Amino acid sequence: xxxxxxxxxxxxxxxxxxxxxxxxxxxxxxxxxxxxxxxxxxxxxxxxxxxxxxxxxxxxxxxxxxxxxxxxxxxxxxxxxxxxxxxxxxxxxxxxxxxxxxxxxxxxxxxxxxxxxxxxxxxxxxxxxxxxxxxxxxxxxxxxxxxxxxxxxxxxxxxxxxxxxxxxxxxxxxxxxxxxxxxxxxxxxxxxxxxxxxxxxxxxxxxxxxxxxxxxxxxxxxxxxxxxxxxxxxxxxxxxxxxxxxxxxxxxxxxxxxxxxxxxxxxxxxxxxxxxxxxxxxxxxxx
Amino acid sequence: xxxxxxxxxxxxxxxxxxxxxxxxxxxxxxxxxxxxxxxxxxxxxxxxxxxxxxxxxxxxxxxxxxxxxxxxxxxxxxxxxxxxxxxxxxxxxxxxxxxxxxxxxxxxxxxxxxxxxxxxxxxxxxxxxxxxxxxxxxxxxxxxxxxxxxxxxxxxxxxxxxxxxxxxxxxxxxxxxxxxxxxxxxxxxxxxxxxxxxxxxxxxxxxxxxxxxxxxxxxxxxxxxxxxxxxxxxxxxxxxxxxxxxxxxxxxxxxxxxxxxxxxxxxxxxxxxxxxxxxxxxxxxxxxxxxxxxxxxxxxx
Numbered sequence: 001x002x003x004x005x006x007x008x009x010x011x012x013x014x015x016x017x018x019x020x021x022x023x024x025x026x027x028x029x030x031x032x033x034x035x036x037x038x039x040x041x042x043x044x045x046x047x048x049x050x051x052x053x054x055x056x057x058x059x060x061x062x063x064x065x066x067x068x069x070x071x072x073x074x075x076x077x078x079x080x081x082x083x084x085x086x087x088x089x090x091x092x093x094x095x096x097x098x099x100x101x102x103x104x105x106x107x108x109x110x111x112x113x114x115x116x117x118x119x120x121x122x123x124x125x126x127x128x129x130x131x132x133x134x135x136x137x138x139x140x141x142x143x144x145x146x147x148x149x150x151x152x153x154x155x156x157x158x159x160x161x162x163x164x165x166x167x168x169x170x171x172x173x174x175x176x177x178x179x180x181x182x183x184x185x186x187x188x189x190x191x192x193x194x195x196x197x198x199x200x201x202x203x204x205x206x207x208x209x210x211x212x213x214x215x216x217x218x219x220x221x222x223x224x225x226x227x228x229x230x231x232x233x234x235x236x237x238x239x240x241x242x243x244x245x246x247x248x249x250x251x252x253x254x255x256x257x258x259x260x261x262x263x264x265x266x267x268x269x270x271x272x273x274x275x276x277x278x279x280x281x282x283x284x285x286x287x
Numbered sequence: 288x289x290x291x292x293x294x295x296x297x298x299x300x301x302x303x304x305x306x307x308x309x310x311x312x313x314x315x316x317x318x319x320x321x322x323x324x325x326x327x328x329x330x331x332x333x334x335x336x337x338x339x340x341x342x343x344x345x346x347x348x349x350x351x352x353x354x355x356x357x358x359x360x361x362x363x364x365x366x367x368x369x370x371x372x373x374x375x376x377x378x379x380x381x382x383x384x385x386x387x388x389x390x391x392x393x394x395x396x397x398x399x400x401x402x403x404x405x406x407x408x409x410x411x412x413x414x415x416x417x418x419x420x421x422x423x424x425x426x427x428x429x430x431x432x433x434x435x436x437x438x439x440x441x442x443x444x445x446x447x448x449x450x451x452x453x454x455x456x457x458x459x460x461x462x463x464x465x466x467x468x469x470x471x472x473x474x475x476x477x478x479x480x481x482x483x484x485x486x487x488x489x490x491x492x493x494x495x496x497x498x499x500x501x502x503x504x505x506x507x508x509x510x511x512x513x514x515x516x517x518x519x520x521x522x523x524x525x526x527x528x529x530x531x532x533x534x535x536x537x538x539x540x541x542x543x544x545x546x547x548x549x550x551x552x553x554x555x556x557x558x559x560x561x562x563x564x565x566x567x568x569x570x571x572x573x574x575x576x577x578x579x580x581x582x583x584x585x586x587x588x
Contacts, residue, residue: 009417010369012448013401013410020406035413037447043487046523047445054408091404095363095376096335100407135339138346163341210343 020051021091056080059087062097066131067104069181070124073117082111098135102128119172119195126168126178126214129205133164134212142267146260149268154234160267162206167217167226175203175216182214208263220250221259233271307551308574309358310566317347319563321354327570329356329390331553335363337387338379348387357387358511358553360471361394363405366425366439367412368398373405377432384433391511391551393438393471394429396422396459413448414458426466438510439463440471443479443517443526456503469510472547474539475526475555477501479517482524494535501543509547514540514573515555529558532569537583541576549577 015032022029028048033039063083064071071079090103105128108114109121139162148157168174173194180191194201204217204225217225223244227237241250259265309329312320320330330351337348351357363376384392397409412418422439429437439462441455453461463470477500481493490496514537516530532540532554540552554569575583 009413009415009421010401012413013369013398016410016446017401017404017406020408020410021404035449037449038487039449041487042522043483044446046520050445050520050523050525051406051408051410055406058407092407093403093405095361095365095373095399095405095407096338096379097407098335098339135342135344138341207342210346 019048020055021088023088055087056084058097059083059100063101063104066098066101067124067127069127069178070104070108070120072181073120073123073177074114098131101131104128119170119174119177122168122170122172122174123177125170126174126203126205129164129166129168130178130212130214133162133166133205133207136163136207139163139266141260141263143260145267145269149234156271157234158232158269158271159228159234159265160269161225161228162208162264162266164212165204165206165225165229165264167222167229168203168205169222170203171198171200173199173201175201175214178203178214204264206264213262218248218250219244219246221255224250224252224255307549308570308577309355309551309553310570311360311553311555311557312351313557313560315560316563316566317351321347321350323563324354325563325567327355327567329358329551329553331358331360331555334359334361334380334383334392334394337383340382345386352387356390358391358393358551359383359387359389360440361392362409363399363407364394364425364429365397365399365405366394366429367396367418367422368400368425369421370401372425372428373400377429380429381432384435391438391469391471392433392435393440393469393511395440395442396462397442409442411442411444411446411448414451414453414455415448416452419453419458419461422462423465426462426468430466430468436468438469438471440473440513441476442473443476443483445483445523445525454503456500460503460505460508463505463508468508470504470508471511471513472501472504472509472543472550473513473515474501474543475513475515475517475532475536478533478536478539479524479526482517482519486522486524494539497535497539498542501539501546504546506547509550512540512543512547512550512552513555514552514569515557527558528555531565532572537572537576540573541583544577552577 012035015029015035019028019032036044038044060080060083063086064079086104086107090107092100105121105124108124114120142160173191176186176191176194179185180188201216202219202222203214205214207213220241224237224241227240238252256265307328309327309331312330312332332348337345339345361380364372395409396412398412399406399408399410412422426437426439441459459470462468477497478493481490481496484490484496485493514532515528516532518525518527518529552573554566554573556566572583
């Protein structure tokens, strides 16, 4: 096929995509009008509107699946327009809508109309981490490996963390806000009180078996997990945790027992593993 | 009346076997299907919903695969895109195919991606030589990676491109002949396009047009039929998969079976998904149509 023919096809497709991703009320552009049959026929106008409506419905559905707490906090009447706005400002890169929506936290933080709810961005970060944890690669606990902690030099050893493990630091009670809406604990009144009181919380997200989980985490454990996620070995991560300013001292043994019981820590590895999710490379724009 | 397209003797032998009927397996029916395990020959899922490398959705599909053959039906490969196939998308699909070992893999004769964006919709390609070349190359790339033929589905189009070098059956027949891909004929889409043509004043009789369309598709390429409901919205008809199959589409299904033989048939329902029994009832009717039961072609009471 000639370069010209492919370029012409690409131009046709670009014109239609531009028409669909243009903001609401945007007129059909002359290049697209020139390519469409019956461009002025009411059915063509309705057809383009149907495609736009499909996109908006997909945006609302996909974003609500990933951010149910944000939807509850701002209300459906605000959430659906927000989803459509995000669709136009940050269109999907992939043909899998579960991948779309990662831009919402920053979008919320920069949204002028949401300036009086500065906690929404951090809640969205926690929800996106929870969403991603739900689809992370499966892993099974390796309980015998914990014996290595007593038998070997811990330098160079790391902990295997659950699929999707992430730590979200915030100046707001993010864990309380999310769990109050998803699980009813604490109740909404208590979550609101913590928000008004300016309680800061660090939040841990992980997957226990097939169940994505989220909850508050203390400062020592947050530092420990963050260091492990950044590739530190266990002694280095523990040193960092113990240096973290906090009212209580850190009982690593007690924390580890609970973390293993709840499926947050799955085993002991030879060397630290980079757990941080890798960014998805940008899609090709040409074959 | 138009003459049905020729079917090869071997294709006909394969297709005179027992009817094979499946339903689209959607989230509201995950538990019910696994509990009831109704008699179905296959289930169909949207591939993209199971792209994750792990987690609950994939676990559910693995469970479903223990009981049923699975048809993996994609909506996002964008086989007609001049920007080509997204390698990330193809990687996920290849992994899923390896995991599930589906009975069929399919997607649409549409495009959705370009300039780094993906519309996540099934947008029509012009029926031109240039678009055919692009789609052939993209289909070939997918088949080379998956090491198996895929089936490509005709779509409902809500806008028409001004220039066309051929009609849609010709486009699809040539695509199949050049790439060795199969065709997935969505009977409802054929009828929806014919109804919209009628609303534009381009045809007087959509049923005759749809029959002619089906008869023009070469039978040896057809691997699966899709049936679904559609919605009338004034001056346009939308393929919304949100209601029972209408009588006209049942009659076209019978015509398709006469043209193509006992091709596996799928009942799709994606909007306002009803109780599982409704889909099973539709599947039973499809089975009767394939089996030649005249009562199944009668208009519903």
